[in-house]
Amino acid sequence: MYKKDVIISQGSRTLLENIIAAACYTIALFCIYQIVIALEHVVGYAYIGTTSVMLGLRFSISKNYRFNFKANRFRDMSAIGLIEWGDWIKYDELNYVAVFLNAKDFYEVNLWYDENRRFNLSNYAELDDALMGAKEITQLLALDLYDAGTDPYNGRWEEVQVK
Structure with a gap:
């Protein structure tokens, strides 16, 4: 008899973390807009936009682990909202x-x-x-x-x- 599959989750992000992530993504969108429309200070806006995206990812990615005991494998997953990604790792x-x-x-x-x-x-x-x-x-x-x-x-x- 196999054990049930187990999911170990970091849980959802706090409201403050979600607000910080949203602010970072908004700044990044503003920088993209300024690069495309104004074509001024492109390097500065690109730097600020890239930094904002990276900081937003830091505050929005959560980690989960899923264990499939029937197939002897586990998955190290990262998620932003409903979007999840990660690789299955086989074990003996x-x-x-x-x-x-x-x-x-x-x-x-x-x-x-x-x-x-x-x-x-x-x-x-x-x-x-x-x-x-x-x-x-x-x-x-x-x-x-x-x-x-x-x-x-x-x-x-x-x-x-x-x-």
């Missing part, structure tokens, strides 16, 4: 979820699969938030949790009750 076995402190002082939650392959599910500024997020993911996927964030030199396996 999901091993565990790990939390550790990276070089930029953020706690990473990684999914390890096929013995030595991994990808980053999320980043957190606080250890408690990272462990709570990792525990929710391990419960959804019925995996073990390795905590290397509390003590990086002496990692430990956490007991997580599967729902």
